[in-house]
Amino acid sequence: MMSHIKDQLLLKSELSVWIFLLLIHCSEGQHQLIGPTQPIVAMFGDDIVLPCRLEPAVDAAARTVEWSRPDLKQRIIHFRRDSVDLLTEQNPSYTRRTSLSISKLKSGDVSLKLSKVKLSDAGTYKCIVSKYGTESAVELVVGSVSSPEIEVSKDSSSVVLQCESAGWYPEPEVLWLDAEGNLLSAGPTETVRGPDDLYSVSSRVTVEKKHGNKFTCRVQQNNINQTRDTWIHVSADLFMVHSNLSARITTTMAACVMTIAVVVFIVWKWGQTRTKRQKEETELRKREMWMIGNDVELELLMEGQRDREQSMLGREKMKYLEMKKAKFDEQLQKNEEELKHVQQVIEVFKKQKEDLKTQKEKLLSLQEKEKMKIKEIDMMKDPLLDKKNKQQKREKAKQEAAQKNTEHEELLKNTEKLLETTEEMIVKMTERKGKLKTNKEQIVKHLKSTEQQIELQKKLEESERKEDKDNPPLNKQTTEQLQGRPQVELDQPEEEHNNPC
Known part of the structure; x- marks a missing residue:
């Protein structure tokens, strides 16, 4: 009887150990990488964080963490293993622009910080922590915006407004609104893409007095959810018609x-x-x-x-x-x-x-x-x-x-x-x-x-x-002798001629 009870206790003990191990295994297998459900929008030149975290939270400082872009030939964006960043295989366009926070890694946050965002950074990024065999995808959308400017010109009985805005990405659209917020019919938008891949847009609209005095130029990009408005107030004197002879010739400011x-x-x-x-x-x-x-x-x-x-x-x-x-x-x-x-x-x-x-x-x-x-x-x-x-x-x-x-x-x-x-x-x-x-x-x-x-x-x-230098001058005595000698020589024959001997 006693031996039978001991066998039952031993069986229960072994069963408890197996259940405990099974629970640990199951709990480890339940870790997931959680990322954003919506695309991350970043502006050109800004710093951005691509979110990715382990759930439930666990220390990932010593784990192998990999960030990559499958659409690139050299897909590694950032790689960390055994608490060391290994960037020899990193894509050159991301050099010195990626980092992981050590303090956040300890709490299971493996988010990637990307500095000075470029237009070419747009795409889908994958976050992987190797031990748990799960991954998370993050879509990055890069945009660039600028405020539009409006110029006014006169065209006979109407007024022409021109709106220009440079430095947009992706390509935006231009809308004209009157004072009540109604859309105005404008000509086709002129779009130019520069060598930096940024877009410049220009749009013209002809307005009349019936449209009111306030007009808004709206440049928007729905993919990055960005809108920029500029409005202008047009004086009523500008809407001068030739048949209206009570108006002054000089009407504009x-x-x-x-x-x-x-x-x-x-x-x-x-x-x-x-x-x-x-x-x-x-x-x-x-x-x-x-x-x-x-x-x-x-x-x-x-x-x-x-x-x-x-x-x-x-x-x-x-x-x-x-x-x-x-x-x-x-x-x-x-x-x-x-x-x-x-x-x-x-x-x-x-x-x-x-x-x-x-x-x-x-x-x-x-x-x-x-x-x-x-x-x-x-x-x-x-x-x-x-x-x-x-x-x-x-x-x-x-x-x-x-x-x-x-x-x-x-x-x-x-x-x-x-x-x-x-x-x-x-x-x-x-x-x-x-x-x-x-x-x-x-x-x-x-x-x-x-x-x-x-x-x-x-x-x-x-x-x-x-x-x-070639003919040095003579001294005084020699000069005198040379000057006197010819006289003696000339006088001597004359004396000999007079001598009777």
Whole structure:
């Protein structure tokens, strides 16, 4: 009986051990890798974490962890084994951009941090912890966005809005909305893909007064769930129709700014030109007197010093030639500086002339429009058919048009005066430039002649030094003997001839 009880207890003990081991095995087999159910969206250049964790949590710091992209030829993105990151097989495009958090690994979090996301990073990533034989997939979507900008332009009786936005990925779409949020019919979107694979989009829409005054350009990308809006308020004055004769010719704020700028420019430029012209005329007279003096001096230098040159010898002549050359160099430098200054002045005046011509054309166009407006008002005026308030509006519009026309005429007169003055200055400065060039040619000619004389004088001195070296001078006693000896030799035959012997 006792032995039977012992056998039962032993059987129960063994059974408990097997059950315990089975439970451990089952509990280990129940670990799963949990990842996100939705794609992860990252913006170009940002840092992102690809989530992946063990459930239930267990220390994975010493486990083998692998992140990969099956669509790549070199699929390893990050590999860790025995608590060491082994990155020799890592795809080169991910170098120094991936990491695992040691502290999070201890709690079963094997998420991968990806730094400075690129457009090419988009794809499906696999997370594997080898011991548990499970894996998790994470889809990464990479995008890039930028805020759009709106420009306004006028097209007869309507207004054209253009929306542009650069630096998008993937390719976005462009929508136009009115003040109530209703879609507007726009032309086809122009899309350009740059060398960096980012998209630039542009869209134009023509709007009318019936659409309201507020318009929104919306650029959106549904894959990355990104939207950027920019709105603009269009003044009612911009919606000017030709048949509406009560509207002013200049309706846009840009036109108002232009008119003010033109007035300020004319007044300022007129005052500046008068002062500048007086200074330049004074300076011109001074420079002409200076050049006349230089010309006289140059002639004296050439004609009056030739005799002196011929009487000079040796170092004295060389010193004189060097001084002469220095004088020509100084005159040449002054000539070139003044020539450069004159050329700069001519360029400034030419630029001003072109600007004034453009301004004149614009003023003539505005003036013609105002005259046409007055004629149209006179033709439509009919007291028998018009009501009193309409007639008053037309009279007011006519007065405004006449006032604008008077302003344009005054601006046009000032512009023409400035243009005439500018052309006169261009002619004067061009003539001055010609004179300076002629003087420069003369100076260069004389300078080259002087340099040739200096070279010739150097060669002459060198030749004299060489000759003196080969034939040293005699001392005084020898010279006296040589000078006296011929006299004795010449006198001696005469004495012999007179001797009777």
